[in-house]
Amino acid sequence: MSLLRYQVRSLMIVRAFERGALYPVPLDAIHTVSYLADALATSWRLKPLDNAVLKTQWVPRSQPLQTAVDRLTGMGLIRATKVEYVVRDSRHALQAEYAVDLDRAADVFAVLDGDSEWIAENTAIGEISFAVTAMGRERAPRAVLVDASYSDPLLDNNNVLSLSSGIDDEPTRTESAGRSLGAIAKERVGHALTPAELTSLYVRHLYALSGEA
Amino acid sequence: MIQFPIITRLSVNDYELYPGTEEEPGLQAVFQPGLTLVIGANGLGKSTFVSLLFRMLTGNAELKNMGYATMGSGQVDIRSMYNHELRTFVDRVGDAAREATATVEFSLGSTVIHATRRLATLTLVDLVADGVEQEPTEGEFRAAIVDAADLDSFLSWFLVLRYLVFYSDERRSLVWDPTAQRRILPLLFLPPSEIAPIEELTERILKEDSTVRNLAAALKKREKELRTQERALDSLPEAQSELESLREQRAEAEERLEELRDEFVVAEVERSRTRLEALRAADDEQSVGAELERLRLMEVKRAFPTADESAAYMLTHLFAEGQCLVCGHAAEEAAAAMAERLRSRHCVVCDTELDPADAVDQGAADLAGTRQRLEDARYALADALEQRAQADKDYVDCISEMADAQDRISKTTAQVMRIERSLPESDRTVVKLRESLDEIRADNEIARQRVLFAKERLARLVDAQNRLLSRYRDQIKDGFDSHATGFLVEHCSLVWGSNAEQIGQLGRSIPYSVFQVDMTGGARENASRRESASQVSESQREFIDLAFRMALIGVAGEGGIGTLVMDAPEGSLDAVFAPRAAEVLTSFGFGDGQSRVIITSNLVDGQLIPRLAEKAQIRGVEDSRIINLFRIAASTAAIRDHRDEYDAALDRAFRAPGEDR
Numbered sequence: 001m002s003l004l005r006y007q008v009r010s011l012m013i014v015r016a017f018e019r020g021a022l023y024p025v026p027l028d029a030i031h032t033v034s035y036l037a038d039a040l041a042t043s044w045r046l047k048p049l050d051n052a053v054l055k056t057q058w059v060p061r062s063q064p065l066q067t068a069v070d071r072l073t074g075m076g077l078i079r080a081t082k083v084e085y086v087v088r089d090s091r092h093a094l095q096a097e098y099a100v101d102l103d104r105a106a107d108v109f110a111v112l113d114g115d116s117e118w119i120a121e122n123t124a125i126g127e128i129s130f131a132v133t134a135m136g137r138e139r140a141p142r143a144v145l146v147d148a149s150y151s152d153p154l155l156d157n158n159n160v161l162s163l164s165s166g167i168d169d170e171p172t173r174t175e176s177a178g179r180s181l182g183a184i185a186k187e188r189v190g191h192a193l194t195p196a197e198l199t200s201l202y203v204r205h206l207y208a209l210s211g212e213a
Numbered sequence: 214m215i216q217f218p219i220i221t222r223l224s225v226n227d228y229e230l231y232p233g234t235e236e237e238p239g240l241q242a243v244f245q246p247g248l249t250l251v252i253g254a255n256g257l258g259k260s261t262f263v264s265l266l267f268r269m270l271t272g273n274a275e276l277k278n279m280g281y282a283t284m285g286s287g288q289v290d291i292r293s294m295y296n297h298e299l300r301t302f303v304d305r306v307g308d309a310a311r312e313a314t315a316t317v318e319f320s321l322g323s324t325v326i327h328a329t330r331r332l333a334t335l336t337l338v339d340l341v342a343d344g345v346e347q348e349p350t351e352g353e354f355r356a357a358i359v360d361a362a363d364l365d366s367f368l369s370w371f372l373v374l375r376y377l378v379f380y381s382d383e384r385r386s387l388v389w390d391p392t393a394q395r396r397i398l399p400l401l402f403l404p405p406s407e408i409a410p411i412e413e414l415t416e417r418i419l420k421e422d423s424t425v426r427n428l429a430a431a432l433k434k435r436e437k438e439l440r441t442q443e444r445a446l447d448s449l450p451e452a453q454s455e456l457e458s459l460r461e462q463r464a465e466a467e468e469r470l471e472e473l474r475d476e477f478v479v480a481e482v483e484r485s486r487t488r489l490e491a492l493r494a495a496d497d498e499q500s501v502g503a504e505l506e507r508l509r510l511m512e513v514k515r516a517f518p519t520a521d522e523s524a525a526y527m528l529t530h531l532f533a534e535g536q537c538l539v540c541g542h543a544a545e546e547a548a549a550a551m552a553e554r555l556r557s558r559h560c561v562v563c564d565t566e567l568d569p570a571d572a573v574d575q576g577a578a579d580l581a582g583t584r585q586r587l588e589d590a591r592y593a594l595a596d597a598l599e600q601r602a603q604a605d606k607d608y609v610d611c612i613s614e615m616a617d618a619q620d621r622i623s624k625t626t627a628q629v630m631r632i633e634r635s636l637p638e639s640d641r642t643v644v645k646l647r648e649s650l651d652e653i654r655a656d657n658e659i660a661r662q663r664v665l666f667a668k669e670r671l672a673r674l675v676d677a678q679n680r681l682l683s684r685y686r687d688q689i690k691d692g693f694d695s696h697a698t699g700f701l702v703e704h705c706s707l708v709w710g711s712n713a714e715q716i717g718q719l720g721r722s723i724p725y726s727v728f729q730v731d732m733t734g735g736a737r738e739n740a741s742r743r744e745s746a747s748q749v750s751e752s753q754r755e756f757i758d759l760a761f762r763m764a765l766i767g768v769a770g771e772g773g774i775g776t777l778v779m780d781a782p783e784g785s786l787d788a789v790f791a792p793r794a795a796e797v798l799t800s801f802g803f804g805d806g807q808s809r810v811i812i813t814s815n816l817v818d819g820q821l822i823p824r825l826a827e828k829a830q831i832r833g834v835e836d837s838r839i840i841n842l843f844r845i846a847a848s849t850a851a852i853r854d855h856r857d858e859y860d861a862a863l864d865r866a867f868r869a870p871g872e873d874r
Binding site: 083094 | 485488489492496498499500501504506510525527529530538540541676679680683684686710711726731740742
């Protein structure tokens with residue numbers, strides 16, 4: 001997957017948070033949204049960017065996504081603040097918050113917004129980011145940790161979590177869980193939920209779980 | 214939860230290998246809580262002691278369909294020992310062990326069992342359960358055990374003994390054998406009602422899978438017959454020749470498909486391994502990169518306390534990673550020049566000499582070390598990514614080639630059928646053969662579908678079983694940590710992972726949850742997956758397995774108690790690890806006050822025996838927790854000729870700490 005694809009996704013995510021309460025957007029939230037977009041890729045008819053992630057006790061960090069964020073900072077399209085490095089389990093990790101420079105990035109967004117190829121991904125990213133924003137600063141970082149795929153008890157830390165077999169469109173556990181919630185909701189509202197509604201419902205479910213976790 | 218055996222007594226009488234002494238003939242052992250040490254030399258019957266104890270608990274049962282080193286994926290069952298296997302105890306003595314008997318006493322929960330067997334044949338001569346005399350038959354013995362141990366079958370009992378309780382000279386490992394784990398973990402933690410449907414379905418799949426293969430063989434045979442018959446027909450030689458050629462093409466494609474299925478299993482495993490390695494390498498690289506960036510950021514912030522954070526972020530990257538975030542190019546020279554300005558207390562941008570108060574402590578050693586680690590992490594990542602790319606390619610190529618082969622088979626089959634139909638049916642034999650071929654093909658397809666359907670069901674049942682087992686995951690991991698930490702210098706942990714096992718040859722593999730081992734060491738800074746015993750040293754292999762067994766007994770055993778019998782641990786231990794091994798072995802024996810650890814050892818110099826004795830507070834060779842084979846067993850020529858040297862060595866081994874050695 002090219003660096004450009006990751007840069008586009010990073011820009012989409014940072015912009016999606018722009019008008020919400022979680023802005024400038026913490027780095028973990030960027031990785032969280034990207035992870036959820038991959039975990040829900042089939043529902044949104046997207047191709048996952050990272051179809052395999054290393055399960056740890058933290059939010060999974062995609063190395064190419066991080067490189068993209070760094071490059072965008074260097075190019076001046078996004079700004080970094082509150083840069084610091086934390087030590088978790090004897091391992092160092094970057095923490096920072098990011099804001100988009102809408103003027104500098106205007107040309108890029110003009111292309112993305114006018115290209116039908118990007119619209120589905122942009123919509124998905126927008127919906128997921130919106131739902132994650134609603135979780136609030138405290139619980140948002142825990143969203144991934146209670147996600148159906150990431151928290152699968154059959155998969156211990158330090159194992160590969162596959163989000164796509166690469167062969168078929170088999171739903172991930174995240175999607176299966178979302179669809180189960182959708183089926184219950186359908187009984188109540190009388191119609192099938194849109195991907196956006198399903199996403200929102202699923203992330204709200206993560207909000208509830210993250211409170212119990 | 215099951216009841217592990219607590220072995221309390223063993224008595225061996227009229228066996229020439231263990232004549233005993235005048236005051237106490239034979240071998241009379243009482244196993245007290247904690248450690249019992251069986252001490253001897255080559256030829257005195259240490260391994261025979263372990264084997265005898267094992268056979269007292271299993272009778273003449275043995276596993277059939279057992280792999281050599283690992284369990285093997287076929288259906289495992291119990292069989293009777295062959296005559297030559299029964300000669301183990303007979304061949305050690307001159308009188309064919311005609312009169313020799315042994316009695317074992319052990320408890321399973323509140324049930325106490327006494328069993329006496331003839332050593333020559335292992336037949337039961339006496340059986341008492343809870344003080345009540347029973348018919349001395351294997352049936353009664355097995356039923357009493359299965360009932361008291363809370364197990365589903367005697368096969369389970371046998372597996373528990375072989376893989377958990379006894380660590381004999383055969384060194385059969387559990388932690389490195391995923392197939393053994395997939396059979397043993399359920400029987401330790403799940404009720405028989407959960408295990409039975411999976412066992413039955415697995416057995417059915419294996420049987421039906423075998424039927425499919427037989428039908429495929431019958432199909433090939435009939436096709437060959439048909440070809441012979443058709444060649445005999447004079448008519449339409451061109452059509453016959455085309456038919457022949459198509460059938461050959463189809464046979465080649467079928468053969469290739471079979472090969473590819475095997476290759477696919479290997480490619481899938483390699484792809485999983487390289488994916489994990491690549492992700493871990495990327496994680497390591499990110500972590501070390503962040504560490505270096507942190508050091509550089511501290512410098513930049515000290516030099517530019519008012520700098521915009523994004524500017525600091527960019528400079529940090531430039532210094533740490535040698536990459537310009539503005540244009541994306543490598544900028545090692547610019548980075549070096551700027552770093553030099555920082556080091557010489559000049560402004561990075563304008564080169565003005567700074568006030569000494571603004572001096573930057575670069576922690577040069579830290580930086581150099583971290584930079585080197587980052588370099589290493591990058592090489593490791595590049596290597597892991599290359600391996601992953603190759604494994605992905607092999608995997609995709611394999612899938613694509615399988616699809617091609619399948620396509621060739623379908624096309625040639627359709628062509629063959631078209632030509633067959635166009636051939637004259639004047640020859641009755643040919644007509645009959647074609648009909649019979651069609652029938653076998655239909656039967657084969659039905660049987661195939663049945664297997665595939667059953668495998669889907671099995672996958673669902675196994676998934677549910679995996680989830681039930683996962684409830685015990687953390688307890689087992691904690692138990693393992695507490696035992697393994699005492700022995701290993703490297704950091705070693707259990708990881709709850711998945712092993713895709715192919716049941717039969719048809720359909721997809723089934724993912725069974727099993728434990729795997731991650732351990733630091735070698736060239737890698739961080740832990741890496743050790744998928745087989747060959748990836749660790751011999752002593753690590755043994756003690757990792759032992760720690761795993763202890764953890765399982767601790768969690769699965771009612772009250773966390775059990776017995777562990779280990780033959781000759783000293784063989785794989787060097788001077789540093791012998792005391793550590795003593796620590797681990799005795800920790801199991803004394804943890805709860807009831808468990809038993811029975812260890813046989815050669816009388817060797819070194820720390821193992823003295824440390825075991827010290828930890829167990831054994832004060833001398835006369836202690837009842839020492840089974841002294843020098844005194845009990847028939848002397849070998851070496852013992853007779855060097856008795857004094859052995860006595861001196863024995864004295865040294867059990868001298869109290871602090872006394873002269």
